[in-house]
Amino acid sequence: MPERQASPAPARMAIGHRACLPALRARDDHSPAGPRCADVARGQEQLQRRASQLRSAGVQARRLDPEDQEARQAPQAPGKAPADRCPTGGQGPPPQALGRLARDRGGQGRSLLADHPLTRRPLVRTATASVAALAMLVTLGGARAAAASLPALHAGADRAIRDAHGRDVLLRGMNVTPLLDSYQGNPRMPTVVPLRPRDYVEMEAYGFDVIRLAVTWSKLEPQRGHINVNYIDRIATIVRRAAQHGMYTVIDMHNGGWGKSVTTRPAEKCPRGLRPAHGWFGAPAWATFTNGRTTCHKNPEQKRTPAVKAAWLNFWTNHRAPSWADGRGIQGHLVAVWGALGRRFAGNPAVAGYDLINEPDPGGVAPSRLSFYDGRFYSSSIDAIRQGEADAGGFSHMVMFEPNITWSTGGLASHSPRPGFSNDPNLVLAPHIYGRDAHTDTRPISEVGRVLKSQARRVGRRAQAYGTPLWIGEWSFSPWDTDSFKKLRTHINIQDSRRWGSAWWQWKVACGSPHSFPGLGSKPIHEPLGNLNPVWCPSGKPLKRPRGWRAIVARAYPRFSPGTLTELHARGGRFSLAGRSRCNAALRGSDPLACQLVVWIPKTHKHGTHHGHRSRRPQLMAHHMGKVHVAKLSGGWLATAIVKGGRYSLSTR
Template sequence: MARLLVGLVLLVVTGCDRPTDESRMVVVDGPKREEALRFSISEGQIVDQYGRLVLLRGINVSGTWKQGPTHLGTQVEPDFRRYASYGFTVIRLLTFWSAVMPERGTIDGAYLDALAQRVEWAQRAGLYLFVDMHQDVYGPGFGFNGAPIWTCDDRYYAMLIEPPVPWFFGYQNPGVLACYDQLWSSQELQAHYLAAWRAVAERLQGYPNVIGADLMNEPYWGTHDPATFERERLQPMYRSVIAALREVRPDWLLFMEPSAVKNVLGRSYLEPDGTPNAVYAPHLYHPAMEIGGAYGTLKPYFSGRINADRGESEKLSAALFIGEWGSYGSQSDYRTYLADMLALYNRSYIGWTYWESGPANSYGLVAPGGTLKPWAESLMEPYPHLLAGREPQFVRDGERYTLEYVAAADLTRPTVIAFPSFRAASLEWLEQLNVERSEIGIHRVSIYHTTPNERVRLVFRLAP
């Protein structure tokens, strides 16, 4: 079992112009796939049709879509190619009930066509995506996003006197609570929500890069007890939405979030219900950092949360995926936070979508003017996107990465490592154990094994 020391150059193709101070952020075409992969859940992991473990990492697009008349922001097709060049493989694409169904029972076909155009941009960039039906503080009637204004009584909207600071204090407004209570008790409103979801699925059903649906962003319980709410209100509605989606796209992964109480108490009350292809998709924040506080000594909190999240996903027989995480980026120790979080995700082999792409959002990767924020590159590192094996261990020590796993019995498909193209101008293998050959592509490296069921060890580093 020879060890190979090989220096390889990763080919990079220029795609489109960037701001001059980002000239080293090379833009590339998306990863070229031989065929559309199909994903499912097996033993608590996302797998493709060849049995490879699938690790998806990417970005939310976009927080800026929450407001404005179109709910589509300012992104254009080259932005999606940029996301791929960062090494990302998936997008959590935001949509809104109020955008899909602005009037009672009326679907906005023009909006769905525009949303489909963004899906096409992602597909041409080689990006998978799942659609998130987003909401915050009920909806635009309270100055936020989500449920259409017609879903609640005007007298409740009148209870909002001024915008809450911080924003999530708006959940305690009596009018907001009343609207949530009305939603969770109304079969008619929930039927409209289901119809909106079905319209989205029908419009996007022809796109193989759409892999699933995030059924509702951070559901809020109103005045209900959170535990009772999740079991008796939220899960029954989830089941209804899932049934409708299955009629259109039976292959979709179902990203199920716990209620927003998870962000406060760190636990969920969802119960196992046998949903196939379920993905447990909590968000991972700390309240102190959400109001601009330092990362400081919070590493044990985040480590404990990931362990708890893993336990909850196993209870649900679901894969674990972190749908949102991040913070303002203004903290002096933010790079340390990012490094620690990536190490935790690597250790637990967890996929994620960072909040969020920007531009001009306090959490976004992109600053006003279109340049990447100074810390953004810290988020972009290589990772095993498709693993033809089992029992993976993936760690980083400085610029040195080590990936170990047991090779699959079927060696017809390679392990694929995703790279941010701007960092992978040169890749140096320090060790390749039980590897037949490596094929270099545009921000992808395919690894072919020599012997089934034997331990594979890959050690590599990226030149600056």
């Protein structure tokens, strides 16, 4: 597609947003921010130089920029754009940039930048009027009214995820996979379950405030150098619908077994003791180079065959076929895809961040070199995303990165990038913590509990070395595991004691997914599949949800905490939390949301669940806060309170 016209000084606009991060971080504990954006000019020059270097290195993401069809039909926001919040270079985005920023928000009739949490000017109102308005908002609209303007998120300097009002944010939610492009063992069986309107409603009723949306490179760039615009539009649709139900989206570049094309050919015969393997999901066929290695294997999971490892090795070394005239290698193309995604969602606060690659495989790289290759790919992708955000006049989103899939046995020092691999301030470590290397089916809770606690200590220390927040990108157990309920309890105690957010794996799974096929044949397994929403395969008939699991997955938690959340304990709808802040009358008057605590509380029942028993309205005890309101929502309640400053606490009676 032809290259779009560039808007005036796009890099300069985004740099203004990014340079405001220190000011936002200064508000993380509600301390005085000092002169705002004092380093904007220097930051603009640095990012402009970096953008120029990236362009010269071949990261030409602009020409891949898609256009949202819905935004084309939406009316343009009239009126004059507000001045940039950062005084240096403060001309504000031109109309072209406003149009791009509005495309994911439906093009409402006023300037998006006036509403954007990172650029809007604080409203000067009396504290009483503001609190009353906020209470009315929660009562009338609930989570959906709040979702209309999800505040942008960033990684705080204190290693907490924070919103534009400086509040401590816990992202708790679900992995969803409706957009996966997977190997299909049986052409009559779909490989994914689509997200329907009732799914968003149900996830909202669980109290989730985030989804981790799995997307695949094979769909984003099905042909080398050509971005699938329709697929990105489908991503944008899910982002928008999730936001309508109060949920952020983490866009996850999902991969398992390299790609669906790494499969044993029908004519190939495996040696004695080995068996053929089918493909999985991830990379496109044109980016797959296996160096003639076999797909035959002994691994029951099939994902790490010699051919799969060879494909990953060629990715890490950025292999390029001699016929590729654009100068990019395999890795360079994926980096460019991230640039396109960064530009597409540059101004969308409902996108919490980007997970650069799911469970990257070492691919046979020597442990002494693996952290170098990890860091090179991650830093290049981060730079491409930042350039895309700059080109579109957007703002810096969080970027999440994972250790290699073998980190639990291989060690984090060699199976994750070295600390300092990037100087970007908006990063989050996002490991997966399962308490196992393959399965926990028959392992007792005593053993799995030790592994979970050890893994938590290790990733916690690694996040501290990076100076980043930590967010668990995947966790779960099977209902058919030994001691599965006790394992769940152990896991959530680890999460709550460390105030970590997480995303459960996964919402729904199809009987046609690669997990259902033990080999190349078209006959799937005849057994249960899934966990929270299990089904019987191959029919796909829903099974009863595991008893008691909802109380764990949908347990109470604070979504937004003023200042810093220091303590959290939850068991179903019963909870206690504590925090500390520097809220005062001046801050409450200038930005009322900065001092608003928001807590999800799931529905509970009186003794038993027989007919006639109603769900119990939570009775709360609050310390050092006022204006406590409880609004009933589907599946539970949303409690809000205005923190007065210092140490505060909230708990159920």
